Amino acid sequence: MHDLGGRQGFGRVEAEPDEPPFHEPWEGRVHGMSETADVGPGFRHAIERMEPAAYLTTSYYEHWLESIETRGIEHGCFTREDLAAAAERIAAGEPVPQRSDPEAARAARAMLRPRPKSTYTAPPPRHGVGDTVTVVSVLPGGHTRCPGYLRGARGVVERVHAPMPLLDVYESQDGLVRPEAWYTVAFPADALWEVERPGHTILVDLWESHLEA
Amino acid sequence: MTEQHRHARPKSPQELRAAALETVLIEKGLASTDAIDAVVDAFEREIGPQNGARMVARAWVDPAYRGRLLRDAAGAAAELGYGGSEGDHMRAVENTPEVHNVIVCTLCSCYPWPVLGIPPVWYKSPPYRARVVREPRAVLAEFGLELGDDVEVRVWDSSAELRYIVLPMRPEGTEGLREEELAGLVTRDCMIGVAVPRVGAAA
Numbered sequence: 001m002h003d004l005g006g007r008q009g010f011g012r013v014e015a016e017p018d019e020p021p022f023h024e025p026w027e028g029r030v031h032g033m034s035e036t037a038d039v040g041p042g043f044r045h046a047i048e049r050m051e052p053a054a055y056l057t058t059s060y061y062e063h064w065l066e067s068i069e070t071r072g073i074e075h076g077c078f079t080r081e082d083l084a085a086a087a088e089r090i091a092a093g094e095p096v097p098q099r100s101d102p103e104a105a106r107a108a109r110a111m112l113r114p115r116p117k118s119t120y121t122a123p124p125p126r127h128g129v130g131d132t133v134t135v136v137s138v139l140p141g142g143h144t145r146c147p148g149y150l151r152g153a154r155g156v157v158e159r160v161h162a163p164m165p166l167l168d169v170y171e172s173q174d175g176l177v178r179p180e181a182w183y184t185v186a187f188p189a190d191a192l193w194e195v196e197r198p199g200h201t202i203l204v205d206l207w208e209s210h211l212e213a
Numbered sequence: 214m215t216e217q218h219r220h221a222r223p224k225s226p227q228e229l230r231a232a233a234l235e236t237v238l239i240e241k242g243l244a245s246t247d248a249i250d251a252v253v254d255a256f257e258r259e260i261g262p263q264n265g266a267r268m269v270a271r272a273w274v275d276p277a278y279r280g281r282l283l284r285d286a287a288g289a290a291a292e293l294g295y296g297g298s299e300g301d302h303m304r305a306v307e308n309t310p311e312v313h314n315v316i317v318c319t320l321c322s323c324y325p326w327p328v329l330g331i332p333p334v335w336y337k338s339p340p341y342r343a344r345v346v347r348e349p350r351a352v353l354a355e356f357g358l359e360l361g362d363d364v365e366v367r368v369w370d371s372s373a374e375l376r377y378i379v380l381p382m383r384p385e386g387t388e389g390l391r392e393e394e395l396a397g398l399v400t401r402d403c404m405i406g407v408a409v410p411r412v413g414a415a416a
Binding site (some may be wrong): 113161 | 223230232233235237240241244246247248250252257272290302315321322330331335337338340341356365368369372
C-alpha cells in the first residue's frame with residue numbers, strides 16, 4: 001500500500017502549525033530504538049508488508065514499531081510472546097527497565113554527526129547524462145525503490161552517481177549487498193498521467209536494475 | 214527498582230506497545246536507555262530545520278559556500294557540523310525565477326534529517342505523497358503558494374539514498390540583513406519547497 005505516488009482519492013494535505021519532533025514521548029523512544037537496536041535489515045520492507053488498511057490508518061511511528069517488532073521476531077532476537085509478556089507487566093504498572101551502555105550512547109551520537117561515506121565498486125554505468133532511458137515494466141516482488149507509477153516510462157538521465165547497494169536486494173534478501181550504478185532520471189509528468197497545465201517534471205533516483213539495457 | 218521511571222502507566226495502546234518493546238530490547242541486551250536517550254535528545258535539541266536555514270542563509274551571503282552547497286550538500290552541511298543518519302548523501306536543488314523545486318518521497322518518507330530534522334506529519338501522509346507528484350500546483354496552492362505558468366515545477370521523488378533540500382531564492386528587500394537574520398526567514402517548508410521565504414515571516 002506504501003507505493004502511493006499518483007494514487008487518487010486523497011484529500012487535502014493538512015499541515016499542523018508548530019509541530020514538535022515527537023508528538024508523544026513514546027514516538028521518541030521508538031525513534032531511538034530504531035536507530036540504535038540491531039534487529040536486522042529490512043526496515044522498510046517490514047513496513048511495506050503491513051496490511052493495507054492498517055498501513056493507511058496508523059501513524060509513522062506505529063509503522064516503525066511494527067518494523068522493529070517484525071524484524072526482531074523474524075531474525076530471532078525475541079518472540080511475540082516476549083512482547084506480550086512485557087506488555088502485561090507494563091500494563092500492571094511495572095516500569096521499563098533501564099540499562100546503561102556509554103559506548104552505545106557514544107555510537108548513537110556519532111551516527112548523527114558527519115561521518116565517512118562508504119564506497120562501493122560495481123560494473124560501469126550503462127547510461128550517461130542526457131541519455132533517454134526506459135524504466136523496466138516488470139518490477140521485482142518484495143521491496144523495490146522504483147515507484148510503480150514509472151513502470152515502462154521513458155525519461156532522461158540528469159545525473160550519474162557512484163555505485164551504491166541496490167536496496168531492492170538488500171531489503172528483500174536479508175542484507176545482501178549488491179552495488180550498482182544509479183541515476184537521477186527526469187520524467188515529463190504528462191507522459192505518466194493527464195496532469196494540470198502547465199505540466200511539470202518529476203526527478204527520481206533509480207538504479208541500473210530499474211532501467212532497461 | 215529505585216530509579217524513577219519515565220513511564221507512568223501507559224495511556225494509549227501505542228505507548229504500551231513501545232514500552233513493551235523497549236523492555237524486551239533492554240532485557241535482551243539489544244538496546245540501552247542512554248543510547249535511546251541520546252537520539253531523542255539530539256532530535257529535540259540539536260537537529261532541526263534551523264540547521265538547513267543556516268546553510269541557506271550562508272549560501273545567500275557567501276557565493277563560494279553556495280557553490281559548495283550545490284556541488285556537494287553533505288560536504289557543505291558537514292562544514293557546519295551537520296550530517297549522519299539519513300543525510301550521508303544530500304543534494305541541494307536551487308530555485309530560480311524559472312524553476313521551483315519541491316521534494317517528496319512517494320514510497321516512504323525519505324527526508325534530510327541532519328538539516329531539516331524529523332519530517333512533519335503531512336510530509337509523511339498519504340495525501341501529500343500521492344498528490345504532489347501528480348498535481349503539485351494544486352498542492353502548493355493549498356500551502357498558499359501560487360506559481361506562475363512560466364515557472365517550471367520540478368518534483369524530486371527521493372527513492373534512493375540521496376536526500377534533497379531546496380535552496381530557495383533570497384527575497385527582495387533583504388539587502389541590509391545579517392546572515393542570522395536571513396536564516397530567520399527560512400522556514401522548514403521553504404526547504405521542502407511548499408513555501409518561499411517572505412520578509413516578515415516567522416521562522
